[in-house]
Amino acid sequence: MFDLVLRDVRGTTTLGRLWFDQWILGFAYDGSRRVDYVSSIENIRVQPIPTEDAKKWRIGQHFHHNINASSSDPDPKVTAPQTMNRDELLGVWDTKPHWTLTYTSPDKGALFDRGNQQRVFSTVAMDMSASSPNSAPFTGGSNVYNSSVRYYYAGNIAGKHKGTVFTKARVELVMSQKDPAVNESALHIYDALNRPERTFPSWPGKSIPGSKEPLRRVVDPGSIEKNRKKSISECKKVWGDYAGSGLECDEYPFASTKEGSTKGDNRFSVRLIDGKDNRKGGERLNETYTLNRVLDGDPFYVKITN
Structure with a gap:
């Protein structure tokens, strides 16, 4: 749960408090070079000062990714979703708390017998923002979530020949x-x-x-x-x-x-x-x-x- 204090642009006056729950579920696949993330903001509560309108407060989720080319096989690529940012008024999050992002890596067919397992090591991360028209930018939301993913096409040594795994998961x-x-x-x-x-x-x-x-x-x-x-x-x-x-x-x-x-x-x-x-x-x-x-x-x- 996040418990944030919004302050004015000078940082001297408290505009109110903002509480909410944030969760992200990642789904890796056996048989598909794809990973899905379902992200949510919910259970929002506010405590604004009398002169502040909390209906104008916003929360944002901002996803980004990178590729570790030195660990990956040749020509590593990841296709990101068209929408990676969602910055909404609190009321919109209340109405639609969940959204889904899908990342994929191109499939070149079976090359593992030539020594190329098409491994792509990638990190997906998310920054979180919170704001109001009268507040200073919230600076504590950098990299509040990250996951490490491997895409591969390795043949029958690994499930359905190809897929994705979260490499930080303990096996x-x-x-x-x-x-x-x-x-x-x-x-x-x-x-x-x-x-x-x-x-x-x-x-x-x-x-x-x-x-x-x-x-x-x-x-x-x-x-x-x-x-x-x-x-x-x-x-x-x-x-x-x-x-x-x-x-x-x-x-x-x-x-x-x-x-x-x-x-x-x-x-x-x-x-x-x-x-x-x-x-x-x-x-x-x-x-x-x-x-x-x-x-x-x-x-x-x-x-x-x-």
Whole structure:
């Protein structure tokens, strides 16, 4: 909620107080290089001095965007909505509190097999204004809202091949120790994050990322396979030959992360768990990648519940 004091142009006389709620919802999409924002001003209340007419007071929302060309793929472009500014009398906001803005990025077709995922990193921000015919300009409304967006066309590694994501949103893989389908996987990860002294390889002061430090996805099949081979080798060192037991070597951090077992810092854990449980845990991880459109190098976190 905003609580503003309007003053005259000299800044010496208070003209009144203005209260209102402002909210903005952003919508990213799986399958479309588009992002929508629904913005609103509502629950307006005023307390003007007797000589001031609050019906002439105004509130404005002013959107703007930029592109981070250095992080984007070649020729990054964003198409902004035709209307990016709305400056209205309070009564108009009361009558029509909501409005929608749509930003898109041109789709050049599938180029990901040539190494171009058409990633465009953009920031959408909004400044807020409040005024009356007798007031000094309100100066505290700069950049009261901003969101970071990535447009992409990356193929089947990320949902419906193309889309948008809010890059500041925290992506989490959540698993429960009470879920019978993945309870062994969940316990292994829980121990790795919270009781690393119970994990192998064992060394003093061991810590493993994923809870406070993010993991980062790897999509290169060769790197994933190297992580798996290293982890399986570690399992055999500890438990010997487990072929035919129905057990599989579970590894954390996952083989499909840059923090996997070949990183070289030994901040990983391996454990023999039920094979079906291990495979189901892998399915849950892939679902997280797909639903959240996690690309190569993107960060994510892991949360284990009891």
